[in-house]
Every structure is written in structure tokens, then in C-alpha cells.
Amino acid sequence: MIEKRFKCPDCGKVASHSGMPGEIKIIYCPYCGSKGRARLPELKHIEDLAIEVSGLRKIYGDLVAVNDISFSVKKGEIFAFLGPNGAGKTTTVEMIESIRQPTAGTIKLSGKDIKTHFNDIKKNIGVLPQEFHSFERLTVRETLVYFSKLYKKRADINKIIESMDLKSCEKTLYKNLSGGLRQRVGVAISLVNDPDIVFLDEPTTGLDPKARRDVWNVIAGLRDNGKTVFLTTHYMEEAEYLADHIAIIHRGKIIAEGSLNELIERYGHGSLLRIKRCKTDDAVKTLREKGFDASSEGNGNIAVKIDYKDRVLDVLSNLRHECIEYESIDIRRSNLEEIFLQLTGAKLTGEEIA
């Protein structure tokens, strides 16, 4: 059985379905119920791996920045490397890009070892370094032309400008661009050689929500064009929205890996029902007696873990039976933030995400 994510054409929500490789089946959107036909992808073979990393280590003095990690990225997927500040994301991605020298481990891109084949590999990768800031006094178009002339194989710059939605600023000097546009130009630069694999190191850090969405759309478009995307981020929403496959890195180690649904299934707790403004002690006592996993969250709120949806009604009817009043309820699915918290006891990010 394999699992495939899809975006519902009617309600726009992302869900997943599973089945045998290559199987064609009728699927239903779990959010709006609309129906459609989909085909599951063929099983991936080893030749279909864009990136293979094994036993990768990087030591700085006493600090083990990357601690013996192994993973692989399939061709054509968006792979998110998710972790908090200082987790070792940039160190890892820059070792893959041959910018930093690993202490140990092997890295293969499209089956070729980067130690021996990097000059070849260079032609087929596109890189956006973290906090990249291009030449200030070249226009967007000049910048793209500059970088494309470094390569023999060149993509059509007009098409890149169009697909990255940069037409309106192509004559603007880089230094006069907003942060969001700069990042889009950065992504555009990484495409000038029509690469197979694109590396984006924190492409949306520091952007406002609107600009972040725009960059997300651009990145999602890369996958549609058949590119493999290796994305590092510390925004769990970014990984949830974009990634086919997520690796969570913490203190130089990969602590969890899989598709979003796999991660939630494996490490999440289903959904959480929150009952607001009730007599917490009574409510928790009542629900625990009935076998629910309930706990007080303070402020008169309690949280109850729900493994399937009918249980919500059970909880509420139990409360009514005991005449426990409450103001409101809400139900939330587990997310990466909670998974991260659960795995590490630490928060992924202090920043709010829109």
C-alpha cells in the first residue's frame, strides 16, 4: 500500500488516499465529500532517487552539528527538512551542495557521488542559499541573464520571469525589491539552468504572510514542472502545505520522517477536543471515569483526545448527563507543531504563522 496526497479541486483542502501502486480508483474528499478519479503512482525504484544521503556527519570543534543522518529524496517530490534554528539544516544542505566538507558520510545526487562528480552535478542543480542577497545594482532580468550565462544549458528566461510572476519588476534593481520579490528572484535564479533538483534554504523566513503565500505558490509550481525540491524551513505550516515528505531535524539528528499523514498517524494523537469555560475538575473527573483521556488546560478549559469523530458526541452527551455547563467547543487535528513538541519537549518556532 502506498499513500498519495491530493488537493481537492472543489474545496482546495489537502487530503490523502492510499492504495496499490499504479491503481486507479474513485476517491472522495474527506472535507467536502466531492468525488473524483485518481491514479496512484508506480512504486519508486532506487533509480528514482534524486538525493541519497547516508551516515552524514559534520563536527565543529566540540559541536556535532549534523549527527550521522541518512535519508533519501525521491525524484519529483518536495522534501521538507524541518527544524528549529541551529538544528543543522543549512549545514546539511550545504554539504549536499558541496559548499561545506562533510566530516563523514556519502552523498549522491541522481545516483552520482558528489565527491567525484560535482562538476557534472553542478549543471543540474539550482541553489538558493539561506539569506541570499544578489547583486544590488543589477535589474531582475540582468541578474537572471548573468546567472544563466554561467551555464551551457539555459532555461528560457522569459518563461522563468513569467512563471515566477516577475514581469512587472523585471527592470527594477535588485536592491529596490521587497523581501518577498527578492526571494522569488532567488528561486528564479536557481532555475536558470533548468535544473533537476532545486535546493531552497529557508526561502520564506522573515516574509509577511502574503509574500510567504506567493513564494509557496511558486515552489508548488516547481513540483508541477517535474523538479525535485529540497526545502529547509522552520515553519511547520510551510512543510504541511508544500511537502510530500518531511524530515524533522533536531540537534543534528532526524527525529521523525514521513509524509504529513504518516507523521500524524505515528506521532500525533488524532484530534483534540477542547471544551471551554466549564467546571474543569468535575468535567475531567466525569470523562476519565468514562475512559476518556481528558486533562485540564487551565483557564477553565479542558482538552480531550479523540481517536475518531463519533467520540465527540459521546463526550458531549456525558457532560450533559452530569449537567456540566460549558461555553463553547473546538476540535483540532494534530499538527507538526504538536508532534515536534511531543518528540522533543521543545517548541518548533516562536513565530506566529498566518
Add this chain to the structure above:
Amino acid sequence: MRPSVIATDFVASIKTWSRSKGTLFWTLAFPIMLILIFGAIFSGIGETEYTLHIQDLDGSEMSRSFIESLNGTGAIKTKIVTSSENITSYIDENSIDRLVVIPKGYEETINKSFIDQNTSVNLSFYLDPGEQTSNQVVISVVSSVIQSFNMKLTGGRNIIGIEQISTIPEEFTFFDFFLPGMIGFTIMQTCVYGSIERNTKFRKDGILRKLLTTPITRTEWILSKMLFMLFLSFISTSLIIAVGIIVYGISVHITPLMIIIIIAASFLFSGLGMLIGRFVKDEETADTAGGAITFPMMFLAGTFFQLEMMPEFLQAFARVLPLYYVNEGLRNAMTYMNQSEAILNTIAVIIFASVFFIAGVLLTKWKED
């Protein structure tokens, strides 16, 4: 190595440079401003009154009345040189700009000319060709006095004439000294700060990391940047020379050695900038470090003032500074025309350039840790 890649990067550098008012100012306007400021300070003194030295070998009534008439114009001040002086050595020793010799037999010849229509007498006029403008003034004053003498004596026939003799001054003007120093100084500033920027700002901005993942090679990158540095060096040199010629009328000789020194100096100071950028990672601090190295060097290496004006130990120190050899080499090659010294200076500059540039390239960290 691909020429097209080098050309692409070179053109991008020029575009970037020409679009930044700041860099245009420092590479073009600033040196010119300095020249003009120094020019005003050093050449504005006492130029409203022109001194004319006169040696009166005749010592007669008529020669004295001629000198009197010159004084009477109010435009020039005469100074008498005793007739026992040897003129050529006197001019050399006292750096005389203009000197007129009234020959022995001046009065006698004039008296004779009333009878013999064909006799005439010539005054010898020694002129420093480097003092074009003031010479013009003095020559026209002297000519008009002679003219009025001729009128008075004969009604227009030329008895008295001038024979111009150019002196070859041992002492050069301040600008012959200063202009080459200005060129050396400007090349140093441009190249040191240029490489500091590439090694700090470009690193911080991720441009160097980005380039590591593209097919551009280190050789292509260094070559195109050096090409750009040479472009800047030659542009500023031409501008400085143009200002020197137009404003101060100095005579400059474009010699092969001068070109070699400019090229070697560009490599030398680019290498120095790389070394600074290598050890001081932060851009602003690196700029400060660059200033801390180039600013004292500018004073100590005899850019604005002759080394002889400084105490012994500073003079000795100057002789280990690369800029000293660049400045001296340029002076000897383009204004003093001292070929043998120029060759020695050029060799010194080339040695410095090789050491600094090779060390710069080798020690620069191209990859990240």
C-alpha cells in the same frame, strides 16, 4: 576557462559600478577633488606678481634704463643677479623660473646701430618650460618694453630682440611629484576596497556560496575581477593625468614601465584587500582595517610629501611599504624620466605584487567551513 563567462562577470561589474554614486565618487571624483585642493594649496601663493631675474653684463646707462622700464610696468618685479654669476649653474641652484641676460656691449651696439642699419642686439631669455602661464605674462611684458624702446630709438626698426632659451629644471614642480603619487594612492584605494567588498559582502550575501554551486571556476572569477580592477585603475589614471595636463600643465610621459607598474599595483593591492578580507570577516570592520592599513601608508610612502621631509626612522620604514615603490616608480617612469630608477622600482612592485596576490588567492577561503 571560458571567455564568455569572464566577459559576463566583467560587464556586470561595470554596470554595478557605474550605477553606484558612492563608488563613482570614490573612484573618480575623489582623486580629482584631492588634486584640485592640493593644487590650490600649493600653487596659489604669490602668483599675482611675477619675478624676473636680470643679469646686467653691460652695466651701462642704457641697460639700467631698460631695467627701470621693466620695473615701471608694475607687472613684474625684477631681481638683479650679479654679473659674476655663471648663469646656468645659478638657475639650477636657485630653481629660477625666468631670467634675462643683458649682454656686454648692449649700449655700444645700440649706439652703433644708428650708423649701421644692420646691427642689432639680442637679450637672452631663460625660461622654465613647466611654467607656461606665468611665462606668457612675463614674455609679453618684456616684449612690450622692448617694443617701446625700439620705437623710441629708431622709430620702429628692431634693434633689440629676444632669444629664448629653455632651462631644464633639476627641481620638478610639486605636481610632477604629486600626480604620480595620487595615481598610486587611487589604485591602492580602489583595489583594496574592491577586494574587501568581494570577500566580505559577497560572502555574507551568499553570492560566493551561490557561485560555488554554478559552473563558474575560481580562475574565471578572479580573472574577471582583476580585469575590472585594471579597468578602474586605468580610468582613474587617465582622469588624474588629464586633470594634471589641463589644469596644471604638467608634462606626462606614457611609458611601458608606467603601464607595467599600474598593472602590477592593481594585483598587489587586490591581493592586500583579499588578505584583509580573509582575516576580518565582517564587512564594516574589514573596511576599517583597510583604512587602518592604507591611510598611514598613504602618508608614510610619500604620496603627498617628499620622504626627505620626514625623520630618518620613518624614511627607513617607508622603504618597506609597497606603495612607496609604486609612487616612486610612477614618478620615475612618467614625470622624472629616470629610467634606471624606474626599472628598479618596477621590479620591487612586481615582487610585492606576486607575494601579496598569490598569498591573497591561496589564503582566501572559497568554501565554507
